[in-house]
Amino acid sequence: MHATHLLIPLPPAPVGAVLTPPPELTRLLGLMAPAGRLDTPEDSPALPHELVVARHNGLNTEPGHTPWAAFETGTVGTPCAWITPCHWQVGAQYVALADPDTLALDAAASEALMRAAEPYFAEDGIALHPTQPGAWLAKGEVFRDLRTWSLGRATGRPITPEMLQASTGHHPGLRRLQSEMQMLFYTHPTNDERQARGQLPINAFWVTGAGALAQAHAPRPGMVVDGRLATGDPHAAWAAIAADIASHWLPRAQAGEALQLTLSGERAAQTFATQPRSVWRRLRQALSQADTTFLTTL
Incomplete structure (x- = not known):
């Protein structure tokens, strides 16, 4: 089955910067109309694109309560979660x-470890x-109703007491384990080896x-999540995405195929869908140059 829904998570733009989408994306948007928007509060423990993927797969979309570990490992009946060994950067006034x-x-x-x-x-x-390098599958009753912050939402931002309490569910065992x-990790040989190589310790x-x-x-x-903007050079990532749009998505949209495109930022996700040809013909002039100012609201 060909994918019919392209989801592009957008990384945070530098302060004062304005995102200028490639012309291929603008052309694709010109063949589409808004088909739904998902907004999240500033303190949401999940990113908008994560909730879009959860909704597509029929999972719980309450932020912080999508059972990703169970879903991704096919675990049924047993509460579980992902445990990610990580590094906390400790500053004078923040973690x-x-x-x-x-x-x-x-x-x-x-x-x-x-x-x-x-x-x-x-x-x-x-x-x-x-299960995989850098991730452990944890099974236990404590995870049944635990509300967790996703790595995408938590990475790079100060860890507030509220975030830490949310990530442990006020559970004394999880707080003690932290x-x-x-x-334990401070004295583990693995960290000695990492630091000898100039790598950050797992703490x-x-x-x-x-x-x-x-x-x-x-x-x-049916859904493709293109996460290339989250890693590496954004200019190279945009160029690769634009090439895929030009070769794969644009021709299908121009042929009248029913497609969806979702652009997702830090606070919101906006979905667009192709329109029936009769509707597109009536609106062709208005949509020939798509308005992309909505990107500033994501």
């Missing part, structure tokens, strides 16, 4: 979560399982995607 993707934690180091942490988590009825892991963990699924829930086809 911030460093981007886990920059830590380059390989599979061997990730599992070594997990094996050291296992007995401590087990004391609170939490079983850890290695302190225990800080001490904490972050909980995301908590919840449970009552029945098997397969991913629904």
